[in-house]
Amino acid sequence: MAPDRAVLLSRLINIVALLGLIGVLAGSLHLQFGVGEQPCPLCIVQRSGMIGLAVGPIMNLLWGMNPRHYALSILAAVVGAAGSTRQILLHIADPNDPGYGPEVFGWHLYTWALVTFIVAIVGCALLIMWQAPFTAGDRGVLHDAHPLRPLVTGAIVWLSLLVIIWIFIDLAVIGVYILPECGLGECPDDPANTAGLAEPWGWIAVLSAGIVAAVIAAVLERRWKAKQAAGS
Amino acid sequence: MGHPRGPSLLVVMLLMFVVWLVVFIGIFRGWRWIPLLALANLAYTLLVLRIHMTDPIPLNF
Numbered sequence: 688m689a690p691d692r693a694v695l696l697s698r699l700i701n702i703v704a705l706l707g708l709i710g711v712l713a714g715s716l717h718l719q720f721g722v723g724e725q726p727c728p729l730c731i732v733q734r735s736g737m738i739g740l741a742v743g744p745i746m747n748l749l750w751g752m753n754p755r756h757y758a759l760s761i762l763a764a765v766v767g768a769a770g771s772t773r774q775i776l777l778h779i780a781d782p783n784d785p786g787y788g789p790e791v792f793g794w795h796l797y798t799w800a801l802v803t804f805i806v807a808i809v810g811c812a813l814l815i816m817w818q819a820p821f822t823a824g825d826r827g828v829l830h831d832a833h834p835l836r837p838l839v840t841g842a843i844v845w846l847s848l849l850v851i852i853w854i855f856i857d858l859a860v861i862g863v864y865i866l867p868e869c870g871l872g873e874c875p876d877d878p879a880n881t882a883g884l885a886e887p888w889g890w891i892a893v894l895s896a897g898i899v900a901a902v903i904a905a906v907l908e909r910r911w912k913a914k915q916a917a918g919s
Numbered sequence: 920m921g922h923p924r925g926p927s928l929l930v931v932m933l934l935m936f937v938v939w940l941v942v943f944i945g946i947f948r949g950w951r952w953i954p955l956l957a958l959a960n961l962a963y964t965l966l967v968l969r970i971h972m973t974d975p976i977p978l979n980f
Contacts, residue, residue, distance in 0.1 A: 770968050866933060
């Protein structure tokens with residue numbers, strides 16, 4: 688495969704990975720705001736691992752493809768997996784323990800989190816083995832000297848910015864809402880649940896972050912296009 | 920088993936996310952030392968996890 692095409696395919700894989708991560712974060716935020724289930728300290732540790740997982744693909748998209756970025760995501764996945772493994776062990780040690788929080792398709796969220804972290808480790812390892820994107824001299828979606836096709840390049844820039852800004856908004860929301868639950872200290876082991884927004888407002892609130900991100904990404908992409916046009 | 924509550928630099932869970940926000944901004948701004956900060960934050964996340972490991976789990980099941 689030609690280096691340019693390898694970079695393009697690699698970017699798409701990174702965008703899809705970030706979309707998957709957004710899905711996981713959206714599920715947990717829906718539980719928090721829609722259902723009213725407040726996150727436990729171990730859940731917050733796993734959320735931190737999930738955000739760390741996103742750092743590698745974001746660096747790949749903005750700085751260019753580099754195996755070190757995948758390595759960072761692998762380390763984040765190991766940290767997150769340590770949190771989810773700890774929580775799984777806590778709840779299976781006692782056979783009468785019903786587990787923490789609701790089940791999704793028969794598994795608790797921390798079990799799904801462990802699956803996500805393991806899939807991420809395997810995925811990153813496989814992508815590191817694929818050398819073609821690393822040898823193309825990629826400098827990120829915003830620094831393409833000779834874009835393949837303007838329309839495709841514009842769409843990739845917009846999509847990249849959309850997923851990055853969406854995760855950034857989710858991260859800000861997680862951070863802001865930790866303050867009332869935990870203050871400037873440790874979070875309670877078994878936080879009291881709150882009244883959720885109920886359906887469909889829970890999902891609308893969670894998905895509105897995507898709409899805001901799409902608009903900001905469109906504005907930034909237009910500015911980038913104007914800068915490209917002024918430069919050429 | 921309980922563990923100490925209240926403000927302490929070691930258990931400020933908010934800090935993990937504040938640092939992630941700085942990491943994200945740093946990636947946008949192109950700060951080359953950001954991977955080191957990300958690594959430090961992962962180490963801090965592990966520390967927070969360790970502090971929360973107060974209940975013994977029998978690992979011989």
